[in-house]
Amino acid sequence: MTEHSVGPKTAPDPFDYIREWDRLREIKGWWHSFELPDGTRIEGVSSLDIQKQRIEAFDVPQILRGKRVLDIGTWDGWFAFEMERRGADVVAIDCWDNPRFREMHSMLSSRVEYRHFDMYELTPERIGKFDIVLFMGVLYHLKHPLLALERVCALTTDFAAVESFILRGEHRPGVAVAECTFMEFYETDELGGQTDNWCGPTLPCLLALCRTAGFARVQLQRVFEFSACVACHRSWLPPEAEAEPGPLLLAAHHNMNYGINFESRFDEYVTCSFQSPVKEINRHNLKPEVGGFGVNPIKVESAGPDSWRAHFKLPPGLCTGWHNVRLRVGSSRPSNEKRIALDLRPEFGPIVITGVADGHTWKPNELDLDTGDVIVLWIEGLPENSDLNNVRVFLESTALSTVYVGNSGVDKTTQVNAQVRKPLAVGPRHIHVEVLGTFSAPVAIKLLARS
Numbered sequence: 001m002t003e004h005s006v007g008p009k010t011a012p013d014p015f016d017y018i019r020e021w022d023r024l025r026e027i028k029g030w031w032h033s034f035e036l037p038d039g040t041r042i043e044g045v046s047s048l049d050i051q052k053q054r055i056e057a058f059d060v061p062q063i064l065r066g067k068r069v070l071d072i073g074t075w076d077g078w079f080a081f082e083m084e085r086r087g088a089d090v091v092a093i094d095c096w097d098n099p100r101f102r103e104m105h106s107m108l109s110s111r112v113e114y115r116h117f118d119m120y121e122l123t124p125e126r127i128g129k130f131d132i133v134l135f136m137g138v139l140y141h142l143k144h145p146l147l148a149l150e151r152v153c154a155l156t157t158d159f160a161a162v163e164s165f166i167l168r169g170e171h172r173p174g175v176a177v178a179e180c181t182f183m184e185f186y187e188t189d190e191l192g193g194q195t196d197n198w199c200g201p202t203l204p205c206l207l208a209l210c211r212t213a214g215f216a217r218v219q220l221q222r223v224f225e226f227s228a229c230v231a232c233h234r235s236w237l238p239p240e241a242e243a244e245p246g247p248l249l250l251a252a253h254h255n256m257n258y259g260i261n262f263e264s265r266f267d268e269y270v271t272c273s274f275q276s277p278v279k280e281i282n283r284h285n286l287k288p289e290v291g292g293f294g295v296n297p298i299k300v301e302s303a304g305p306d307s308w309r310a311h312f313k314l315p316p317g318l319c320t321g322w323h324n325v326r327l328r329v330g331s332s333r334p335s336n337e338k339r340i341a342l343d344l345r346p347e348f349g350p351i352v353i354t355g356v357a358d359g360h361t362w363k364p365n366e367l368d369l370d371t372g373d374v375i376v377l378w379i380e381g382l383p384e385n386s387d388l389n390n391v392r393v394f395l396e397s398t399a400l401s402t403v404y405v406g407n408s409g410v411d412k413t414t415q416v417n418a419q420v421r422k423p424l425a426v427g428p429r430h431i432h433v434e435v436l437g438t439f440s441a442p443v444a445i446k447l448l449a450r451s
Contacts, residue, residue, distance in 0.1 A: 014171045017226070018192025021045050030100055032078035036107060044076065050224075051078050054136065057222040057229040058161040064088035070130040070155060072119070073138035077101040080112050083134070091127060093117050120144070122151050124317060131158045137227070139164040139206075140191070143198045145183070149213035153232070154316035160232040162210060165191075166223075167200045177202045183209075203228055214316045216287070216294025234315075236287045236294040236328065244332045247276035247308075252325035252338035255311055259389030260340045268314040269298075270325060270340065275306050278329050285330045288312045290340070291323035318342050346383035346390065351433055351440040354378045354413060369449040373420045374403065379433055379440070382414045392434045393418035420447075 025031055030044030032051060041048070061067075065087035071080040074092035081104065084090045090112045092101070097116060105112060115127070119142060133156045135149075142148045152160050167177045167184060183201040191197035201209060203220070206228060210218040215232040222229045253260055255269040262268045270290065278285075283297050293315035300310045310327070321344065324337040357364050359374030367375045377393065386405050393400045393416065404417035416433070426449045430442035 015190075015192040018194060018197075022192075022194070030076055032076035034076075034078060034081075034104060046078075051082075053222075054163060054224070054227075054229065055079060055082060055161075057163075058159075058231050059221075060086075060132065060161065062086055064132075067131040068128070069132045069134065070127070071134045072122070072152070073136070073141070074098075074101060074114075077104055077112070077114075079134050079136060081105075081108055081110055083132075084110060084112050088132070091115060091130070093122065093127075095119065119148050120151065122155060124154055124319075127155070129157050129317065130155055132156075133160040135160055136163040137165075140199050140201070141196050145199055145201070146209055146213060149209055150316050153214040153234070156215075156232070156234055156317070158234060160215070162206075162230045162232050163227050164206055164230075165197075165200060165226060166206055166228045167202045171200070179204065181205045181208050206230060211296045212298075212313070214293075214295055214313055216289075216296065218296075234293050236289065239328065239331055239333050244330075246333045246335040247274045247278075247327050247329055249274045249325070249327055249335040249338055252340055253387075254340075254389065257389040259387035261344065261385055261387055261389065262314055262340055262342050264314075264316075264318065264320075264343055270312055270314055272310045272312075272325065272327060272338075273303065274308050274310070274327055274335060276308060276329055277306055281308055281329055286310055287328040287330075288325070289327070289334070290315050290325050291318045293317070314342075320344065341385040344385050346385055346436060348383040348435065348438070349381045351379060351381040351435060351438055353431070353433060353440050353443045354380055356431060356443055356445050359417060365444065366446045366448055367420060369420070369422060369424065369426070369447060373422060374417050375400075375420060375431070375445070377416045377418065377431070377433065378413050379416055380413050381440075382408065382416075382435060384408060386414060386416075386435065390436055391416055394432050394434065395420065395424075395429055 024045045028044055030042055032046055033044040033048040034042040067088045069083040069088040069090045071092045074080045074094050077092055080090050080092035092112050092114050095118055133152055135152050139145050180202050181204040183199050183205045185199055186197055189195045207218055210230055210232045216236050217233040219231045221231050250273040252272045255271040282300050286297050286300050288295050295312050295315045297310045297312040303309045322339050322341055326334045326337045328334050355378040357376045358367050359376045360372035388402050388405055391402050391405050393402055400418040403419050406415040408414045426447045428446050431445050432442040433440040
């Protein structure tokens with residue numbers, strides 16, 4: 001290359017507009033624009049017209065009296081104050097104390113509650129639950145976007161307004177970003193020179209993240225030049241009065257241990273077995289629901305003629321206690337209900353085996369290994385949330401496979417079936433039950449075998 005040669009031109013950075021926004025914010029001081037009650041206007045980087053378009057994209061009602069709204073990442077607070085203007089009880093959250101928010105709060109004589117939290121601190125226990133959650137322009141600022149959306153979902157009872165930067169074709173020429181479900185990670189300041197921009201999802205990825213977080217209906221509302229607006233609803237639309245009957249729900253249990261107990265501190269999944277004559281059931285027309293919250297299935301599979309299995313996330317934000325699980329197929333009515341327990345500490349008294357019988361012959365205190373391998377026990381004192389995972393049956397010191405735990409009857413007796421692994425020596429034995437470290441007294445039984 002000679003001294004007069006010119007090297008290749010550097011392509012313009014498609015994120016330079018962010019640098020320009022930062023420059024303007026340094027000059028103007030305000031990010032949001034405002035119109036005060038006396039007509040005075042404050043011009044920020046974001047125009048009042050654009051702010052109105054962003055919130056109108058979500059069809060938020062004009063009258064919000066009696067509603068509770070949370071604005072996460074409120075910054076100068078325009079969206080929080082707008083929700084207050086519409087009559088809502090508003091909590092505004094940010095990770096820092098913004099003097100511009102406080103200035104505008106004073107100028108508007110606002111009653112919005114302003115609190116400072118890290119995104120990952122936001123739980124119903126700390127700040128409660130909200131009819132509407134605004135999560136606008138925040139997601140791409142977070143290292144853990146899916147965890148953040150799960151936090152948002154847990155706080156929401158009706159719907160969340162999620163707006164985020166998305167990757168577009170001009171950002172990655174030659175890549176079909178509109179069809180791809182992926183997200184870029186920015187280690188330092190690759191996104192517009194800002195070190196607090198951590199990720200850039202494509203539009204399909206943003207929608208998938210919202211569904212995976214636990215929302216039922218995830219609807220793209222509008223795509224702006226720099227972002228997309230997604231309405232994330234906690235419930236399915238109700239069925240019509242003349243809707244077809246729903247499926248028959250056979251069982252709902254933990255996908256790993258087959259019990260009915262779940263813990264909110266873990267990422268838990270529910271497996272349902274059900275029957276339906278519908279020929280095509282898939283992730284797009286099956287509508288699971290737990291405790292009134294809808295959730296998208298991650299897998300639906302055939303289990304035989306008219307028999308199906310579905311797997312789905314336990315919806316975030318459920319309170320401690322019992323919750324009903326039910327399903328719909330397409331626009332059908334709901335199925336029957338099965339109960340699961342969340343964060344329930346088992347309460348029980350002394351555990352007493354009141355009866356033992358052969359599961360095939362029903363003869364008491366024996367098991368004929370020639371005719372079967374299931375022994376049935378009737379037990380008093382088991383907790384209401386006893387299940388296959390927390391009730392263990394022992395033949396001497398050998399743990400048997402618990403295959404059935406019934407519901408406690410009127411007499412407070414629960415049926416438990418256990419399977420004996422062969423081969424076993426015949427003769428007298430003792431059987432006992434253990435639940436969470438509490439043991440019953442042993443009961444004598446006899447193992448029989450003629451062969």
